[in-house]
Amino acid sequence: MGKYADSPEWADVVPISQQEHMPAPLAQIAYTDEYAEAMSYLRATMASNELSERVLALTEDIIRLNPSHYTVWLYRFRTLSALPTASLTTELTTFLNPLSLRHLKNYQIWHHRQLLVSAIGSYEGEAEFLVDMFAKDAKNYHVWSYRQWLVRHFKLFHSASELAFTEQLIGEDVRNNSAWNHRWHVNFADGDGLSDSGLVAKELEYAMGKIELAAQNESAWNYLRGLLAKGAGVEESKVVQFAVKYAGLDGGEVKSTHALDLLASIYGKDPAKKESAVQALELLADKYDPIRAPYWRYRLAMVNSGVAAS
Amino acid sequence: MSLASGPGLGGSSPDMLWADKHVEYIVSLDKRDDEYEYWLTEHLRLNGVFWGLHALHILGHPTALPRDDLIRFTMSCWDASSGGFGAAPDHDPHMLYTCSAVQILVMVDGVSVLDEPAEPGSSETKRMRVAHFISSLQDRETGTFHGDKYGEPDTRFLYNALNSLSLLGKLNLVDVPLAVKYIDSCSNADGGYGTVPGAESHSGQIFVCLAALSIAGVLDQRLKDDSKWADRLGGWLSERQISTGKGYGGLNGRPEKEEDVCYAWWVGTSLVMLQRSHWIDRPALRKFILSCQDGEHGGISDRPGHAVDVFHTHFGIVGLSLLEWSENKDGEASEPLGLEEVDPVYCMPRSITKALSRTG
Numbered sequence: 216m217g218k219y220a221d222s223p224e225w226a227d228v229v230p231i232s233q234q235e236h237m238p239a240p241l242a243q244i245a246y247t248d249e250y251a252e253a254m255s256y257l258r259a260t261m262a263s264n265e266l267s268e269r270v271l272a273l274t275e276d277i278i279r280l281n282p283s284h285y286t287v288w289l290y291r292f293r294t295l296s297a298l299p300t301a302s303l304t305t306e307l308t309t310f311l312n313p314l315s316l317r318h319l320k321n322y323q324i325w326h327h328r329q330l331l332v333s334a335i336g337s338y339e340g341e342a343e344f345l346v347d348m349f350a351k352d353a354k355n356y357h358v359w360s361y362r363q364w365l366v367r368h369f370k371l372f373h374s375a376s377e378l379a380f381t382e383q384l385i386g387e388d389v390r391n392n393s394a395w396n397h398r399w400h401v402n403f404a405d406g407d408g409l410s411d412s413g414l415v416a417k418e419l420e421y422a423m424g425k426i427e428l429a430a431q432n433e434s435a436w437n438y439l440r441g442l443l444a445k446g447a448g449v450e451e452s453k454v455v456q457f458a459v460k461y462a463g464l465d466g467g468e469v470k471s472t473h474a475l476d477l478l479a480s481i482y483g484k485d486p487a488k489k490e491s492a493v494q495a496l497e498l499l500a501d502k503y504d505p506i507r508a509p510y511w512r513y514r515l516a517m518v519n520s521g522v523a524a525s
Numbered sequence: 526m527s528l529a530s531g532p533g534l535g536g537s538s539p540d541m542l543w544a545d546k547h548v549e550y551i552v553s554l555d556k557r558d559d560e561y562e563y564w565l566t567e568h569l570r571l572n573g574v575f576w577g578l579h580a581l582h583i584l585g586h587p588t589a590l591p592r593d594d595l596i597r598f599t600m601s602c603w604d605a606s607s608g609g610f611g612a613a614p615d616h617d618p619h620m621l622y623t624c625s626a627v628q629i630l631v632m633v634d635g636v637s638v639l640d641e642p643a644e645p646g647s648s649e650t651k652r653m654r655v656a657h658f659i660s661s662l663q664d665r666e667t668g669t670f671h672g673d674k675y676g677e678p679d680t681r682f683l684y685n686a687l688n689s690l691s692l693l694g695k696l697n698l699v700d701v702p703l704a705v706k707y708i709d710s711c712s713n714a715d716g717g718y719g720t721v722p723g724a725e726s727h728s729g730q731i732f733v734c735l736a737a738l739s740i741a742g743v744l745d746q747r748l749k750d751d752s753k754w755a756d757r758l759g760g761w762l763s764e765r766q767i768s769t770g771k772g773y774g775g776l777n778g779r780p781e782k783e784e785d786v787c788y789a790w791w792v793g794t795s796l797v798m799l800q801r802s803h804w805i806d807r808p809a810l811r812k813f814i815l816s817c818q819d820g821e822h823g824g825i826s827d828r829p830g831h832a833v834d835v836f837h838t839h840f841g842i843v844g845l846s847l848l849e850w851s852e853n854k855d856g857e858a859s860e861p862l863g864l865e866e867v868d869p870v871y872c873m874p875r876s877i878t879k880a881l882s883r884t885g
């Protein structure tokens with residue numbers, strides 16, 4: 216006896232238990248009684264392709280017991296789509312939001328959300344909800360992927376609110392690589408941002424400002440290097456002027472291995488600056504980053520042979 | 526195969542490999558089906574079987590799990606109508622498990638079960654039906670793959686598709702050049718790759734993209750033609766090694782994240798495929814992995830002091846194999862651990878993929 220077996224609402228359904236499908240001893244899967252019973256009713260309703268209010272209640276029950284069961288999610292969305300009375304917005308706000316905040320590593324939740332928001336056709340309320348999500352884990356790959364999907368789906372490139380959002384997260388943790396990546400996405404992923412020298416210059420200033428807060432922050436340096444490599448109108452001399460503040464050669468103070476790395480790349484392309492490139496790479500290999508010494512020595516060999524690695 | 530964690534914690538002596546303990550640990554997982562966590566991880570069951578079985582192969586105990594049971598369980602996850610495999614019986618078919626299923630069948634030399642008719646009396650074989658399931662998930666406009674007919678695309682699924690189709694000898698069913706083009710569109714300014722165009726670079730996605738390029742047959746030529754690309758990506762990957770603090774020698778998956786044993790595989794194998802695995806401190810990485818072992822009950826955890834699980838046990842073992850064999854090739858061999866060689870592209874025993882490429 217159990218919740219479903221005792222319910223008059225489910226009296227017409229003959230549950231299908233797991234054993235009938237399980238030939239191998241390896242596959243013996245132990246269920247708690249509650250979950251096993253709910254699953255046996257799920258098998259029965261799926262077998263008859265029932266799409267009803269009670270199926271919504273059943274799938275909700277199962278998802279609460281085991282949110283990783285991807286089959287149940289797909290079945291739930293199909294049921295929601297088939298029921299004229301079901302409200303997708305309610306599904307989002309009263310069911311999915313609290314569940315997402317409890318199960319941070321769950322992949323199925325985000326796919327379900329994408330299907331719902333796509334069907335609703337609006338992203339209203341999404342930014343507010345995501346603030347709560349990122350407060351729990353500001354680098355969650357699923358949540359960021361979902362946010363990028365929103366940008367692509369609703370064409371939010373260059374949107375002031377998206378940029379303000381990345382600014383807020385970078386303000387909270389300047390080393391949040393996901394936020395930096397999102398900033399790149401919003402600014403440049405639609406194709407024409409990198410040819411806009413005004414935008415590129417503004418972003419270069421932004422990255423430099425953040426490096427001033429944390430000189431050894433790989434994310435900000437990577438952003439700056441991306442602009443240097445792909446952006447229009449970046450003056451290399453200006454970048455050099457900035458980088459030397461963090462990587463003094465000839466016995467000066469070194470505050471950042473990334474600055475040394477960048478200087479070595481730029482100097483390495485100029486035969487007149489070869490000595491400086493060599494010096495920067497030797498400092499990395501011998502003193503500031505010896506764990507990757509073979510990498511820096513490879514770069515050194517490239518510079519010495521006249522083939523500068525960028 | 527239980528994916529429940531524990532009972533032990535990683536954190537033993539960093540100098541030796543407790544190989545026999547790990548074998549015992551993996552074999553014992555089959556007998557833990559009375560635990561609460563067992564059904565919570567049901568959605569990964571077939572992956573779990575793959576991780577356990579592959580680790581046993583690399584540890585030199587390929588027959589420690591009964592072959593007949595493995596084949597029977599794998600086929601019980603097969604959905605004849607779609608041709609795909611689910612995570613466990615009655616679960617919807619999905620690319621992830623279909624790839625694991627094919628890899629398991631190949632590893633136990635049981636892939637011939639797929640040469641039976643798909644249904645009694647059918648002229649179509651199970652092999653054809655599996656291959657059609659996989660190829661049906663390619664997006665013919667962009668070249669990427671979906672995990673199932675409802676789901677999002679992910680470069681991980683693209684790799685799963687190329688891996689399993691080539692094992693089945695059916696790569697001709699999909700548009701490989703278009704898949705390559707898609708991978709290129711996922712390349713970021715920092716040199717790495719994400720799940721979809723624009724998504725953050727992540728070591729796991731870099732592994733799947735490089736391995737897919739290799740199966741597509743274009744990686745070698747690119748390494749010759751574009752060493753700057755390989756240098757930039759190799760530089761980003763080598764930057765993943767932690768150079769200070771308690772995680773020293775370990776690898777992370779993205780900038781400013783914590784070290785974790787499983788990245789020994791994703792970063793390590795990417796560097797091997799780029800022919801730049803000597804760019805990191807391999808002895809330091811080996812020490813880090815070994816320090817995540819539970820020397821008493823067996824198993825490996827994500828980092829020292831955490832509970833062991835089959836996922837990190839697998840990636841720890843294959844990571845160690847990768848280190849041992851790449852050092853051997855570079856003539857920098859340290860103390861051998863006696864592990865079988867892993868194929869960096871397929872994530873399967875090298876002896877098996879070698880035999881396949883001879884016959885196929």
Ligand SMILES: [Zn+2]
Pocket residue numbers: 785786787788827837
């Ligand atoms: Zn891990």
